[in-house]
Amino acid sequence: MIDGQGRTIDYIRISVTDRCNMRCVYCMPEDGVAKTSHHDILNFEEILRLAGLFSRLGVRKIKLTGGEPLCRLGLEELVSGLAAVPGIDCVTLTTNGTGLASRAQALRQAGLAAVNISLDTLDLVLYETITRRPWLDKALEGLEAARAAGLPVKVNCVPLLPQQKLWDVAELARDRAEAVRFIEMMPIGLGKEFSGPGQEAVAAVLEQRFGPLTPVSERLGNGPAVYYALPGFRGRIGFISAVSHRFCESCNRVRLTAEGYLIRCLQYDDGTDLRALLRKGASDAVLLEAMAGEIAAKPEGHHFAAEAGAPDGAADETRRMDQIGG
Numbered sequence: 452m453i454d455g456q457g458r459t460i461d462y463i464r465i466s467v468t469d470r471c472n473m474r475c476v477y478c479m480p481e482d483g484v485a486k487t488s489h490h491d492i493l494n495f496e497e498i499l500r501l502a503g504l505f506s507r508l509g510v511r512k513i514k515l516t517g518g519e520p521l522c523r524l525g526l527e528e529l530v531s532g533l534a535a536v537p538g539i540d541c542v543t544l545t546t547n548g549t550g551l552a553s554r555a556q557a558l559r560q561a562g563l564a565a566v567n568i569s570l571d572t573l574d575l576v577l578y579e580t581i582t583r584r585p586w587l588d589k590a591l592e593g594l595e596a597a598r599a600a601g602l603p604v605k606v607n608c609v610p611l612l613p614q615q616k617l618w619d620v621a622e623l624a625r626d627r628a629e630a631v632r633f634i635e636m637m638p639i640g641l642g643k644e645f646s647g648p649g650q651e652a653v654a655a656v657l658e659q660r661f662g663p664l665t666p667v668s669e670r671l672g673n674g675p676a677v678y679y680a681l682p683g684f685r686g687r688i689g690f691i692s693a694v695s696h697r698f699c700e701s702c703n704r705v706r707l708t709a710e711g712y713l714i715r716c717l718q719y720d721d722g723t724d725l726r727a728l729l730r731k732g733a734s735d736a737v738l739l740e741a742m743a744g745e746i747a748a749k750p751e752g753h754h755f756a757a758e759a760g761a762p763d764g765a766a767d768e769t770r771r772m773d774q775i776g777g
């Protein structure tokens with residue numbers, strides 16, 4: 452579907468849980484969060500019904516996210532159902548990887564097309580500092596399991612601390628045709644308390660170590676990353692720089708929270724409570740109208756740079772990233 456700004460919206464990020472087994476400092480509070488009850492989270496039947504309707508509106512790609520999506524029991528069953536929805540071309544997952552070792556094979560068999568694994572550092576101590584969990588080994592086992600299962604892998608890294616040794620993370624792309632992407636810290640939720648280095652600073656660190664980054668024109672996946680080659684690297688280095696290289700004009704997505712709230716844009720609360728409609732017995736036509744209305748009303752873009760907050764009296768985002776799904 453084409454939104455009110457002329458952009459094609461063919462991608463949805465579906466959060467399947469707001470629970471997480473980690474507590475990344477820029478994403479979730481140390482003490483955890485009030486648990487949303489199972490009843491308040493969309494069940495698989497509801498998610499599949501909505502996916503079918505989104506497909507009718509032109510959505511072709513689904514990314515499952517969270518919280519930590521592997522915390523949702525039976526995720527394999529959901530993947531298999533979503534992959535079978537007519538019109539849906541690919542179902543992918545973004546995960547911290549710590550639960551992937553025992554499940555990568557089954558997810559692949561269920562129809563998962565690819566996986567993004569979040570790995571902010573390969574330094575054991577710093578990994579625990581950032582995630583508040585001593586589980587770097589588990590995440591790396593998950594990465595290996597995904598590869599062994601034949602799942603295309605991308606690594607996502609959010610730079611935030613000087614000691615992070617970003618070059619070590621970049622090295623994951625040296626011998627494999629896999630991308631490592633550096634995601635700029637966004638001032639959303641707890642991310643407002645951090646200011647990581649921007650794209651140019653990260654690029655400078657990598658170039659000093661490995662040589663010049665050369666832009667490549669190929670598109671890898673469905674998102675806003677821009678990719679570069681490094682001398683001697685089989686894989687690509689990507690940057691997703693929402694703050695320093697705003698890409699709202701090419702935004703192709705909407706987001707569905709675990710509670711069934713359809714969000715137009717990461718930085719706005721505006722949206723529609725699809726769960727309420729579903730549970731009131733809304734017809735497909737009513738749901739489609741609500742969904743299409745949200746897509747049509749997608750704002751022009753975020754306003755990270757505006758101190759005054761959301762323009763035109765729109766409602767600024769109040770959710771944390773673990774609730775939105777990134």
Ligand code: SAM
Nearest residue numbers: 517518519545546547569636637642772776777
């Ligand atoms: N738990 C899964 C994971 O970590 O990949 C999926 C959910 S997580 C919210 C999705 C992505 O959002 C992760 O790569 C995480 O690093 C990123 N993220 C969280 N807060 C962020 C922020 N303020 N700015 C940029 N990226 C953020």
Ligand code: SF4
Nearest residue numbers: 471473475478518547
């Ligand atoms: Fe959990 Fe992912 Fe947020 Fe880390 S970034 S706390 S793994 S949801």
